Amino acid sequence: MAPDLKTFISDIPDFPKPGILFRDISPLLNSPDAFRHAVRLIAQEVAGHRITSIVAIESRGFIFAAPVAHELGVPLVLARKPGKLPGSKTRIEYGLEYGSDALELKHGLIDAGSRVAIIDDVLATGGTARATGDLVQKVGATVASYTFLVELRGLAGREKLSAETISSLIEYQ
Numbered sequence: 001m002a003p004d005l006k007t008f009i010s011d012i013p014d015f016p017k018p019g020i021l022f023r024d025i026s027p028l029l030n031s032p033d034a035f036r037h038a039v040r041l042i043a044q045e046v047a048g049h050r051i052t053s054i055v056a057i058e059s060r061g062f063i064f065a066a067p068v069a070h071e072l073g074v075p076l077v078l079a080r081k082p083g084k085l086p087g088s089k090t091r092i093e094y095g096l097e098y099g100s101d102a103l104e105l106k107h108g109l110i111d112a113g114s115r116v117a118i119i120d121d122v123l124a125t126g127g128t129a130r131a132t133g134d135l136v137q138k139v140g141a142t143v144a145s146y147t148f149l150v151e152l153r154g155l156a157g158r159e160k161l162s163a164e165t166i167s168s169l170i171e172y173q
Contacts, residue, residue: 005041006170008034009150023150023172025121029063038169039064042119042147043071045167049144052114053077057132058084058103061120064149068119077109077116079132090139094131103131105139112140123148123168126157133161 008028015022028034042064046054053075056065062078069076082091082102089104110116116136123129123146133143143163151158151168158166 002037003031003034005034005038005149009170023122023152025060025149028149038149039067039071041169042149043068045147045165045169046117046119046145047072049117049164050115051117051144052141053110053116055079055105055110055116055118055132055136057118057120057128060122064121065119075109077105079103079105079118079135090135092131092135092138094127094134096127097125101128101131103128103135105135110136110139110141114141115144116141117145117147118143118163119147121149123151123157124155126155126160129157130160133163 008031010024010027012022012024046068051074054065054069055077056062058080066076082104085104085106088107091102091104093100093102118132120129129146136143145165146161146163148168150170153171153173
């Protein structure tokens, strides 16, 4: 019987600051059966979209995207914070609640016209996921899907995204 993935997410109140309820994925990662099941479900979500590569969002998106890319036999591309990738890169800056940040993709890893799946651990406000999608489009590719382990629906991040499919395995209001 497949594990109920939501039972492997811990609620940590007041982290990283008072008033925040942090959804901790560590127990899921600590359970080989739950982690394997989550990877299979994400792979199933992505498989039907005729993708040519998977883009993983730094850093916890790497945890889920790597085994999914392996499972589907497609390339894995990392969307990284500035200063983490060597060579020439495409960069996008985006706003946060209190400031700004940036993401980069290494040149030559995603061809113009390709179809990309973006994978991350949590969809909250959607800013980083949206920036990743904008970055993929900036290199001439199409975002076919976004897939997340956890979605915090009350923060309305989904409304900032545009793709054929936006899915999450676990939802919280």
